[in-house]
Amino acid sequence: MKISFHTDAFNSSYWNFEKCLEWAQKNDVHFIECGIIDGVSWIHGLGYQPHVVLYEDPLLLRRKMENYGVRFSQVDAAFPLSGKDGPLYGVPYVLKTIPWAKHAGCERIATTDGLHKPEGLSDTEAMESMKRSYGQIIEVAEAYEIIINIEVHGYFTTKPEMMEKMLAFCDSPYLRMNMDTGNTFIAGQDPVAFCERFKEKVNHVHVKDVSESLAAAVRGEQTGIAVSHCAIGDGVNDENIKKVLTILGDIGYDGVLSMECEGAGGPMIEKSLAWLRRTLRELNIGVE
16 A cells, blocks of 8 residues: 555645655655645745645646655545535536646546535435536546545535445546545544445545544534544544555555644654554555
């Protein structure tokens, strides 16, 4: 398997993307995941945001990343597709990201639904709208050979029966799933059962623990965690993560495990990295 990390870890540190590349090189991590920005903002322009913008030349960025020995595991274009704004803003956002990702050497893009039941739409109406949206997206993704992952993150995607329907929106090998150990848990689901059900569809994994206090306060009431303020292995979800890794190891999954946690400027995510590497060794899972 391959280890990656989401640059969300350094949002609170106001790092830029290149500083994240430096961290990856220093810690011998060769894959990185970040958000895609469509447009400009002062906070990004001043170097205080660890994500990348579509106006940045993808080939030049790819060469810069190669100098650090790092490549993209996934880019995040997850504007919620379930609400009324999904077709208006979310679909063009993903469609613009697809050719950019191809030139940047990125093989997959994360998409998702909204955290809550969409206002003014029934579940059936929202699902029908998302089916049309994913139909448009997959048509382009197939042309560019880019995998579109549906991330477990929101009102629909954290419900196994809904996720099953979403993964069947298109009969295409380019529509897959981004498993998230933390979001399944905080939504009140069993991450192990969730992974077992969809293991053949898993194309990218967010490894995320959950603190005891957060689990006690909101488990079953929220559907996603923006950034887990808990090092992987220090929370109440660590045993579930080990079982998920075992399931994936047993089916020969050789994809990416992307750490999602607060970095605290380095120490917290470095603790997570050490735990993940140690756990993979204990499970006899090789790391690329």
